[in-house]
Amino acid sequence: MPASEPALSTNPRETETTLDHERQHLADSRAALQRMREHTAGLTAVGSGANHVSTEHLKQVLYRRMKALEDDPTVPLFFGRLDYDTTLGGELDETLYIGRRHVTGEIGGEPMVIDWRAQMSLPFYQARPGEPMGVRMRRRFGFSHGQLTAYEDEDLTSVGGVSGLESEILESEIERPRTGPMRDIVATIQPEQDRIVRAELADSLCIQGAPGTGKTAVGLHRAAYLLYAYRDQLARSGVLVVGPNDSFLSYIGDVLPALGEIDAKQATVSSLVTDATRAAIRGLDPVPAALIKGDARMAEVLRRAVWGGVSRPSETLVVPRGAYQWRVATYLVEEILDELRTRGVRYEAGRTMLPQRLAHQVLLRMEASGDSPDDRVQNAVARSRPVKTYADALWPKVDPVKLVLRLLTDAEFLAASAEGILSPEEQQLIMMRKPARSVGSARWSLADVVLIDEAADLINRTPSLGHVIVDEAQDLSPMQLRAVGRRASTGSVTVLGDLAQATTPWATSSWTESMTHLGHPGAAVEELVAGFRVPGAVIDFAARLLPRIAPQLTPPHSVRRNRGALDLRGGTTADLITATTEALGREGTVGVIVPDAAVATVRKALEKAGIRYDLLGEDAQIFDARVDLVPASLAKGLEFDHVVLSEPADLVAGEPDEITGLRRLYVCLTRAVTSLVVVHSAPLPAALHDAAA
Numbered sequence: 001m002p003a004s005e006p007a008l009s010t011n012p013r014e015t016e017t018t019l020d021h022e023r024q025h026l027a028d029s030r031a032a033l034q035r036m037r038e039h040t041a042g043l044t045a046v047g048s049g050a051n052h053v054s055t056e057h058l059k060q061v062l063y064r065r066m067k068a069l070e071d072d073p074t075v076p077l078f079f080g081r082l083d084y085d086t087t088l089g090g091e092l093d094e095t096l097y098i099g100r101r102h103v104t105g106e107i108g109g110e111p112m113v114i115d116w117r118a119q120m121s122l123p124f125y126q127a128r129p130g131e132p133m134g135v136r137m138r139r140r141f142g143f144s145h146g147q148l149t150a151y152e153d154e155d156l157t158s159v160g161g162v163s164g165l166e167s168e169i170l171e172s173e174i175e176r177p178r179t180g181p182m183r184d185i186v187a188t189i190q191p192e193q194d195r196i197v198r199a200e201l202a203d204s205l206c207i208q209g210a211p212g213t214g215k216t217a218v219g220l221h222r223a224a225y226l227l228y229a230y231r232d233q234l235a236r237s238g239v240l241v242v243g244p245n246d247s248f249l250s251y252i253g254d255v256l257p258a259l260g261e262i263d264a265k266q267a268t269v270s271s272l273v274t275d276a277t278r279a280a281i282r283g284l285d286p287v288p289a290a291l292i293k294g295d296a297r298m299a300e301v302l303r304r305a306v307w308g309g310v311s312r313p314s315e316t317l318v319v320p321r322g323a324y325q326w327r328v329a330t331y332l333v334e335e336i337l338d339e340l341r342t343r344g345v346r347y348e349a350g351r352t353m354l355p356q357r358l359a360h361q362v363l364l365r366m367e368a369s370g371d372s373p374d375d376r377v378q379n380a381v382a383r384s385r386p387v388k389t390y391a392d393a394l395w396p397k398v399d400p401v402k403l404v405l406r407l408l409t410d411a412e413f414l415a416a417s418a419e420g421i422l423s424p425e426e427q428q429l430i431m432m433r434k435p436a437r438s439v440g441s442a443r444w445s446l447a448d449v450v451l452i453d454e455a456a457d458l459i460n461r462t463p464s465l466g467h468v469i470v471d472e473a474q475d476l477s478p479m480q481l482r483a484v485g486r487r488a489s490t491g492s493v494t495v496l497g498d499l500a501q502a503t504t505p506w507a508t509s510s511w512t513e514s515m516t517h518l519g520h521p522g523a524a525v526e527e528l529v530a531g532f533r534v535p536g537a538v539i540d541f542a543a544r545l546l547p548r549i550a551p552q553l554t555p556p557h558s559v560r561r562n563r564g565a566l567d568l569r570g571g572t573t574a575d576l577i578t579a580t581t582e583a584l585g586r587e588g589t590v591g592v593i594v595p596d597a598a599v600a601t602v603r604k605a606l607e608k609a610g611i612r613y614d615l616l617g618e619d620a621q622i623f624d625a626r627v628d629l630v631p632a633s634l635a636k637g638l639e640f641d642h643v644v645l646s647e648p649a650d651l652v653a654g655e656p657d658e659i660t661g662l663r664r665l666y667v668c669l670t671r672a673v674t675s676l677v678v679v680h681s682a683p684l685p686a687a688l689h690d691a692a693a
């Protein structure tokens with residue numbers, strides 16, 4: 001071991017004694033956690049006498065608490081230790097163990113393990129030699145199958161000491177082979193990641209990060225951190241994580257529960273808008289139509305379409321009451337309509353205010369004639385048939401689904417709403433080609449349902465969450481960003497993505513613009529370039545594409561010690577199967593990434609060779625076979641120890657244009673943790689060609 005690395009104790013006996021001591025603390029902590037669980041389980045009976053609602057609530061609370069206190073024997077209860085020192089600014093001379101959750105001994109006793117999110121845990125992630133943050137010594141623990149096997153000490157008092165990334169335990173954690181779904185990184189969060197994780201709730205952030213720089217991991221840990229640090233505030237408003245597709249959501253689905261957080265919602269844009277509007281997605285748009293429907297200009301078209309429903313009064317309002325007939329002149333009604341339209345309320349709120357405003361005018365007339373009516377009279381007038389009928393005619397009820405159907409099937413209505421915003425050709429492009437007769441029979445596309453969601457928000461405000469984390473945000477259209485943004489209209493957002501991995505025709509080319517569509521303009525954009533997934537040989541190869549696909553970005557570098565293996569082979573499907581079998585002979589997961597059009601062929605070949613696999617996007621339960629067959633369009637966000645990639649040229653050709661194709665290829669090339677084998681019979685795309693020589 002080089003002298004500059006943090007030493008495992010060189011004296012074996014001392015190491016063993018220390019390890020025994022730490023193992024004892026681990027055993028004591030586990031026992032304490034068990035007692036906490038028993039105590040919580042015992043609480044169930046206490047609430048049994050309460051009424052149904054409070055019992056249900058109590059059950060929920062206890063269920064969550066029990067979940068949070070679950071002890072997985074394969075996961076270490078703590079992974080670090082801090083020795084605070086008063087001479088360095090610590091409040092007390094004390095030793096704290098850092099883990100996934102608080103564990104306390106006897107009630108009122110010393111904490112045995114401190115939650116990684118607590119303020120006291122901060123130096124574990126942020127302290128540096130020479131900047132000890134009150135801590136004399138930082139200890140990292142090495143575990144194997146839940147057993148404590150090693151420790152490593154860092155003296156934080158010495159200036160010029162080692163930095164975190166030289167730690168062996170940290171390195172071996174980063175190098176550990178992948179099995180199954182994504183796991184948490186609490187033990188090894190890096191300082192630049194930690195600053196994002198722990199940013200204040202009020203801060204909206206945008207992170208541009210190269211493949212494997214930990215964006216997804218950081219987003220999930222930020223969710224866990226916020227739920228801890230702002231628990232009361234977020235218990236009401238909630239945290240939402242938005243990912244690109246269901247495969248991705250199942251891949252990340254275990255991380256937050258493993259951190260004791262089961263309350264964060266996880267969704268795709270598609271599930272968000274279909275849940276909200278109850279419109280099912282059954283259609284697909286041609287790209288030109290989807291581009292227009294996803295354009296931010298559609299927001300104004302919809303605004304006009306919704307508010308265009310409010311008409312000008314042509315008749316005086318006449319309200320018979322007793323022997324009298326009260327009249328409100330059209331010019332006064334117009335004044336009311338103008339006031340309601342411009343006061344910034346939603347369409348439906350204005351609609352409910354109108355009868356009251358009209359009734360108020362009637363009341364003023366009653367008063368002028370010597371009556372002294374009170375609020376009850378005003379309410380009665382507002383609810384009376386003549387006022388309701390008059391108000392309904394002027395300000396009719398609008399159903400968002402019907403409105404969008406009309407917009408996409410009634411050329412005159414669209415022209416009136418889109419005048420000066422969309423050209424006649426653009427209007428033509430978004431008209432339904434086979435107009436649906438009813439909302440039930442409409443074959444809505446995702447872009448359509450996003451329009452319905454926007455219309456629904458113009459009518460009734462969409463409830464806002466406390467914080468929304470959006471992953472792979474580069475692929476969202478402006479209208480999709482607006483759909484996500486209105487779910488954080490009173491909260492904040494963390495936006496994660498990579499412009500070089502943008503593969504939708506409506507993808508963003510500027511984070512500043514995306515943040516504006518999300519409703520959080522001016523948020524700072526930070527860049528992450530240190531890659532934890534992709535080994536050097538592979539990332540350097542993939543980065544050859546950057547000058548073509550995203551020249552403005554800083555090329556990533558790998559922090560992995562392992563340079564990895566890159567193997568470019570001429571060959572066909574049979575060679576792909578050979579490469580898969582070879583990969584199966586090694587430790588870790590295998591991803592066979594193929595152009596979408598080749599899935600059926602490769603599937604057959606895998607079956608013929610007797611290789612068990614899961615097909616991504618099809619199987620409900622994924623990540624349980626060692627081999628995943630991955631259509632290129634679903635590779636985003638995932639990773640595998642070994643990637644076998646088929647026919648890059650076909651993969652590029654499968655996309656509408658070359659840049660999108662090369663970006664898709666960049667995504668697929670950067671899924672490998674250890675080895676990448678590229679099997680091709682057609683020449684590699686020119687941008688990669690040098691390496692093939």
Ligand SMILES: Nc1ncnc2c1ncn2[C@@H]1O[C@H](COP(=O)(O)OP(=O)(O)OP(=O)(O)O)[C@@H](O)[C@H]1O
Nearest residue numbers: 185188189190211212213214215216217532533637
């Ligand atoms: N600090 C860290 N310590 C250990 N592993 C890490 C760290 N940061 C990230 N990783 C690991 O690196 C891999 C890539 O992380 P992640 O998927 O979050 O990256 P990403 O930036 O979202 O990638 P992509 O853009 O390709 O989707 C994951 O296995 C993750 O656990």
